[in-house]
Amino acid sequence: NAGVMQNPRHLVRRRGQEARLRCSPMKGHSHVYWYRQLPEEGLKFMVYLQKENIIDESGMPKERFSAEFPKEGPSILRIQQVVRGDSAAYFCASSPGGAPVTQYFGPGTRLLVL
Amino acid sequence: TQLLEQSPQFLSIQEGENLTVYCNSSSVFSSLQWYRQEPGEGPVLLVTVVTGGEVKKLKRLTFQFGDARKDSSLHITAAQPGDTGLYLCAGARSQNFVFGPGTRLSVLP
Numbered sequence: 001n002a003g004v005m006q007n008p009r010h011l012v013r014r015r016g017q018e019a020r021l022r023c024s025p026m027k028g029h030s031h032v033y034w035y036r037q038l039p040e041e042g043l044k045f046m047v048y049l050q051k052e053n054i055i056d057e058s059g060m061p062k063e064r065f066s067a068e069f070p071k072e073g074p075s076i077l078r079i080q081q082v083v084r085g086d087s088a089a090y091f092c093a094s095s096p097g098g099a100p101v102t103q104y105f106g107p108g109t110r111l112l113v114l
Numbered sequence: 115t116q117l118l119e120q121s122p123q124f125l126s127i128q129e130g131e132n133l134t135v136y137c138n139s140s141s142v143f144s145s146l147q148w149y150r151q152e153p154g155e156g157p158v159l160l161v162t163v164v165t166g167g168e169v170k171k172l173k174r175l176t177f178q179f180g181d182a183r184k185d186s187s188l189h190i191t192a193a194q195p196g197d198t199g200l201y202l203c204a205g206a207r208s209q210n211f212v213f214g215p216g217t218r219l220s221v222l223p
Contacts (some may be wrong), residue, residue, distance in 0.1 A: 004156075037138065042213040043157070049145055056209035091156050098146035100164050101206055105156035 004094050004106035005074075012112045019079040019086070021109045030031030032075040033103060034060075035068060043091060049075060050097075060086045082113045117141055118205055118214035126220040129211040130192055135201055138185045143205035146186050148177055150215070160188075191200040193221045 005024040012017050015089055025032050030051050035043040045059040051071040060067065064082075069075040089110050093103035119138045127133055137146070139177060145164045149157035161170050163179035170177045174197075176189040190197055198221050204211045 035213075042215040043204075045212065048210050059210070061207045100162055102159065102162055103147070103204075103211065104159060105149075107156045113186075114143075 006042055006106035006109050010110050013082050014114050016081050019082050019111055021077040021090050022074040023092035024074040029094035029096050031095040031097050032069050034077050035091045037089045084113050087113045117212045120214035120217050124218050129223050134187055134189045134192050136187050137203035137214055142183050145206045147204045148188055149202045157202055174189050195221045197221050
């Protein structure tokens with residue numbers, strides 16, 4: 001009964017490179033949320049996806065960031081041309097849907113941009 | 115503007131003491147969740163409250179949702195070192211969640 005899985009757990013990139021973060025939701029969950037957390041801060045909502053659809057991307061920067069949740073495979077958060085300010089912990093959470101919404105978080109990916 | 119405020123920001127207490135942390139907002143939420151997060155890990159869900167005035171208990175933890183569904187409290191009885199962590203509240207909006215900045219609790223043996 002695996003929980004939410006994220007990989008890699010740690011990712012180091014140089015400025016200008018691309019970062020790809022993966023999230024496999026819990027079995028049976030079709031809703032995925034991505035959050036960013038800076039040190040000593042709470043989580044900031046980025047994007048909410050259901051299978052093959054972006055439902056709410058109001059928290060995601062308009063440029064360089066994109067997210068997808070294909071029919072098969074994990075959800076991917078992609079950051080192009082990374083800058084030092086992108087360094088943070090990125091968490092995904094999954095939910096089975098329904099109400100009230102209950103999210104289960106993965107262990108996060110810690111991105112460091114040199 | 116922080117939609118969810120949490121207080122206190124930091125709390126350091128001795129083992130065996132009781133404590134209450136608060137989560138406040140001017141917004142109404144359809145539900146509210148409490149999480150505990152330890153360093154290097156993701157948040158772990160503690161409870162979801164839905165109904166105004168609802169009280170839920172989880173062993174030594176008591177959670178209350180305000181009557182107007184704008185605020186919540188978490189009370190811990192006889193705190194233990196294992197309770198140390200960052201306590202986050204999150205309010206559900208139509209399509210996403212908004213998180214508070216957290217209360218960082220340290221329980222000293």
